[in-house]
Amino acid sequence: MINIIEVTKSFGSVMAIDNLSLHIQKGEILGLVGPDGAGKSTLIRIMIGLLAKSSGHIDVLGSTNIESVKNKMGYVPQKFSLYQDLTVMENITLIGSLYGIEKQKIQQISQEILTFTGLWQFKNRLAGKLSGGMKQKLALAAGLMHKPAVFFLDEPTTGVDPVARREFWQLLYNLNKEGMTIVVATPYMDEAELCHRVAFINLGQLISCQTPAQFIVAYPHQILELSVESKHINHHIKDCYLLDLHSFGNKYHIVTNDIDRTRTDIEQKLTQQKIPILKLQKIKPSLEDVFVLFTAQGGA
Missing domain, CATH: 3.40.50.300 (P-loop containing nucleotide triphosphate hydrolases)
Known part of the structure; x- marks a missing residue:
């Protein structure tokens, strides 16, 4: 065509x-x-x-x-x-x-x-x-x-x-x-x-x-979806093991190559800071996650 x-x-x-x-x-x-x-x-x-x-x-x-x-x-x-x-x-x-x-x-x-x-x-x-x-x-x-x-x-x-x-x-x-x-x-x-x-x-x-x-199948990383009531969560988990963090409305997509290590780090860090976790679970990547990855990579 x-x-x-x-x-x-x-x-x-x-x-x-x-x-x-x-x-x-x-x-x-x-x-x-x-x-x-x-x-x-x-x-x-x-x-x-x-x-x-x-x-x-x-x-x-x-x-x-x-x-x-x-x-x-x-x-x-x-x-x-x-x-x-x-x-x-x-x-x-x-x-x-x-x-x-x-x-x-x-x-x-x-x-x-x-x-x-x-x-x-x-x-x-x-x-x-x-x-x-x-x-x-x-x-x-x-x-x-x-x-x-x-x-x-x-x-x-x-x-x-x-x-x-x-x-x-x-x-x-x-x-x-x-x-x-x-x-x-x-x-x-x-x-x-x-x-x-x-x-x-x-x-x-x-x-x-x-x-x-x-x-979505070719997406090279894993995604943890985090829901919390606290804002600016990146400040609280900046020292955790993760590759990237993106906000999607009232949820956060945490990019990692080691789900268990990242989950454990986040749970420990937020518990120490007395921030309740509403949800923290592995999800399938979305096209939005792919879009963010490609945009970050630029034209390379």
């Missing part, structure tokens, strides 16, 4: 994409994951022809002339870019007209897509009056007007509440079941776990691209 071979993109002295190669398969959902500034948005914009690569090779849908296949691609940008002072239906109709769809056909497709996204009952509401989740559904609907073969989404659910995020991903799954290839950049690891494959990008380089399960 998409072949990217040794592509680079520089902005002056800044190398945004650094000799990156990636092959995206037909019919898959590929997640692009990485820290802010990793190059995810730049890569998407190169794939859809909004930015020119500095060097390398790229072909989309079998063509190296991306301009010639743009009508087969859909795109939802990171920032809501439709007209706030137009209604849902007016925005959709405008997008359909820009794609050259006949007026009668626009009406038919609009109803289908707005029904599919759950926006039909809000067709006469101004876009500016929609909630964050509904705006993202409208952006999704606009990107589907010409029924693309491959759909690119750049962090489409950032700032959207968990329920709306779940609904949005259900829509993506339904599209994928119909055969659509989807490329989505996401800052959320629970969303990345829903993808068929995940490409970790950092400093413009592709660190690895595998299934979520493969990433």
Whole structure:
């Protein structure tokens, strides 16, 4: 579906994409994951022809002339870019007209897509009056007007509440079941776990691209999950045997290569300091743990 071979993109002295190669398969959902500034948005914009690569090779849908296949691609940008002072239906109709769809056909497709996204009952509401989740559904609907073969989404659910995020991903799954290839950049690891494959990008380089399960199996360390009521727990256990410590909400993931030694150290240290342990147990690493590891390793 998409072949990217040794592509680079520089902005002056800044190398945004650094000799990156990636092959995206037909019919898959590929997640692009990485820290802010990793190059995810730049890569998407190169794939859809909004930015020119500095060097390398790229072909989309079998063509190296991306301009010639743009009508087969859909795109939802990171920032809501439709007209706030137009209604849902007016925005959709405008997008359909820009794609050259006949007026009668626009009406038919609009109803289908707005029904599919759950926006039909809000067709006469101004876009500016929609909630964050509904705006993202409208952006999704606009990107589907010409029924693309491959759909690119750049962090489409950032700032959207968990329920709306779940609904949005259900829509993506339904599209994928119909055969659509989807490329989505996401800052959320629970969303990345829903993808068929995940490409970790950092400093413009592709660190690895595998299934979520493969990433977790290959994780080289062990994880202890610690729950305590005390804050700043790293200060209390800094002398314990461990490789790293990361906070996930009200829990801590302690990275180690010796579970028993680390557990014993932590239990002794917190008992001495009279800090009750609510939970301390070995857990399977998550994709979030993998993300933290790759980010810490940088582009190496």
